[in-house]
Amino acid sequence: DGGITQSPKYLFRKEGQNVTLSCEQNLNHDAMYWYRQDPGQGLRLIYYSQIVNDFQKGDIAEGYSVSREKKESFPLTVTSAQKNPTAFYLCATLNLALGQNSPLHFGNGTRLTVT
Amino acid sequence: QKEVEQDPGPLSVPEGAIVSLNCTYSNSAFQYFMWYRQYSRKGPELLMYTYSSGNKEDGRFTAQVDKSSKYISLFIRDSQPSDSATYLCAMSALFFSGGGADGLTFGKGTHLIIQP
Numbered sequence: 001d002g003g004i005t006q007s008p009k010y011l012f013r014k015e016g017q018n019v020t021l022s023c024e025q026n027l028n029h030d031a032m033y034w035y036r037q038d039p040g041q042g043l044r045l046i047y048y049s050q051i052v053n054d055f056q057k058g059d060i061a062e063g064y065s066v067s068r069e070k071k072e073s074f075p076l077t078v079t080s081a082q083k084n085p086t087a088f089y090l091c092a093t094l095n096l097a098l099g100q101n102s103p104l105h106f107g108n109g110t111r112l113t114v115t
Numbered sequence: 116q117k118e119v120e121q122d123p124g125p126l127s128v129p130e131g132a133i134v135s136l137n138c139t140y141s142n143s144a145f146q147y148f149m150w151y152r153q154y155s156r157k158g159p160e161l162l163m164y165t166y167s168s169g170n171k172e173d174g175r176f177t178a179q180v181d182k183s184s185k186y187i188s189l190f191i192r193d194s195q196p197s198d199s200a201t202y203l204c205a206m207s208a209l210f211f212s213g214g215g216a217d218g219l220t221f222g223k224g225t226h227l228i229i230q231p
Binding site for chain 2: 004040043059099104105109
């Protein structure tokens with residue numbers, strides 16, 4: 001996972017509860033991203049942050065919230081407003097200093113199941 | 116339009132065969148192209164990264180981009196059972212540091228099985 005730690009690996013929650021997924025990186029990368037992966041669908045961007053204390057909505061931000069208080073950390077909260085929260089959640093980072101020579105690096109994901 | 120098409124498979128081939136994985140796209144502005152490999156219950160790992168057209172080779176892997184046909188390919192030579200995974204293509208028009216039109220568009224992935 002190249003310095004990106006997502007925890008926990010598996011998470012189970014009851015419907016109506018908020019849950020927070022952790023993403024920590026020691027790569028000193030500026031930008032961090034949250035994607036959602038569902039069977040038969042491509043990865044979809046939830047939120048991203050290019051600098052501390054700033055973040056932007058992705059394509060499917062409704063029902064999710066994030067914070068970026070430290071460069072190393074970008075936690076994602078799945079709220080009760082998210083209609084279909086069961087999915088595989090992937091955190092990724094990007095070294096903006098390398099520009100177009102830098103690919104996106106992914107963590108190993110958190111599998112969230114809501115019943 | 117950001118659509119990227121990728122055959123989900125599964126694609127099953129015998130060990131040692133040459134594998135061809137493909138994606139087609141509709142946005143002629145795409146110029147950054149990536150292939151990721153994803154093992155079950157793991158995050159995607161970058162295999163190949165190309166900018167604009169042409170070929171790129173790395174060991175048993177070759178990535179090809181044909182912008183005139185809006186078609187990219189990943190070839191795997193001398194395939195091994197350890198190559199069994201889902202392969203995702205991804206692409207963007209601009210340097211993909213952001214979201215929306217600046218972000219990456221992913222294919223749905225092709226599930227590859229290499230039979231020993």
